[in-house]
Amino acid sequence: MSATPTEPSEARRRTTSRSFDPLPAWVGPSTTLVHGARRPELNAGAVVPPIYQTSTFHYPAEFSDAAPEGRVYLYTRNENPTLEVPAELVRRLEGAEAARVFGSGMGALSATLLSLLRSGDEVVAPSDLYGGTIGLLESVLPRTGVQVRWVGPRASERPEAVLGSATRVVLLESPSNPLLRVHDLALWAAAADRVGAVTVVDNTFATPINQRPIALGADLVVHSGTKYLGGHSDLLAGVVAGSAALVERIDRTAETLGSVLDPMAGFLLARGLRTLALRMERHNANGRRVADAARGHPNVERVFYPGFADAEEEALAARQMTGRGGLVGLVVRGGRPAAHRLLKRLRLVHVASSLGGVESLASLPVETSHVGLSAEERARRGIAEGLVRFSFGIEEPDDLVRDLTEALDAL
Secondary structure, three states, X not given: OOOOOOOOOHHHHHOOOOOOOOOOOOOOHHHHHHHOOOOOOOOOOOOOOOOOOOOEOOOOOOOOOOOOXXXXXXXXXXXXXXXXXXXXXXXXXXOOOEXXXXXXXXXXXXXXXXXXXXXXXXXXXXXXXXXXXXXXXXXXXXXXXXEEEEEOHHHHHOHHHOOOOOEXXXXXXXXXXXXXXXXXXXXXXXXXXXXXXXXXXXXXXXXXXHOOHHHHOOOEEEEEOOOOOOOOXXXXXXXXEEOHHHHHHHXXXXXXXXXXXXXXXXXXXXXXXXXXXXXXXXXXXXXXXXXXXXXXXXXXXXXXXXXXXXXXXXXXXXXXXXXXXXXXXXXXXXXXXXXXXXXXXXOOOEEOOOOOOOOOEEEOOOOOOOOXXXXXXXXXXXXXXXXXXXXXXXXXXXXXXXXXXXXXXXX
């Protein structure tokens, strides 16, 4: 587990990074994703950056306080040229100063929170969060003396009322998992700034194509790169982006924890990112088409979709997001048994956990993402037994609408 015995100092290693080729300020997201990680002098002129499938690098004997120009790579747990490519693409998309990739989304979030918090600090978070995140907040952080304050939907309207002198982190998902609630990120970030807290936003469901939390005042953005960023259900990854100072703190913790992304997965993540903007156009369109089609169906009690809660949330989503993503939640009449029947009747949609891939997926949060919570706790958080979470892919929209509608009709 230990690195080589003669490591350069942190300051020297961090200040010798070689920059990527600049891009004009006027280019859009698709252009950024295709051209945003050029570094031909390091990659021997290769158009596609190569995979540096190595655990360690030759340590130059001439390394000294007067470090040579260009980056000195040491050990893949610390840095690897392959992993810098997807980090740079996300950094540019999010409008951040720095970014780092991880072996999973939970690895990214865990390193982030453990870097920012110590005993006596408080995290404030809405109750509607991914089950794995809830487990981190309820089972792991309290062991370190960190307190968690859960707040309901109404608290989002006046966040300053729930933040105090002990609050060090505000953790938000928007849209949230699995109820797809939209939180006012600018409002929360401003309230957090007033008490000196760091605002961390899980932007997995929206992606930086649909929403840029840093531009709205957030300090850090976290992604499960496993989902939309990778986009093909063939890797696990996580990303953190934000200010250079905060990412540097997280970087040191990440190296200690060892939550590194494998170079091959890093290569796949970079390849998936190149088509993110194009894929999100279809994900956005398919999610909207199916959500609209499911509204009013006699076998559907409620449709969860960003902006569907009420007129106020719709106005917020329209102001804060440029697209709504491909996630749709349906509460089926008849509870869990009816939800099971629906899943069995789907012909195009895979019954599987996860989301954000080119293929459509469906799962029951009570049996997957939030299975670790008790039935009473799920009910308290608004997660119904008959809730089916759909992640609609890039198939033909008419085909997805027909597949779902016919399955609902047959219940």
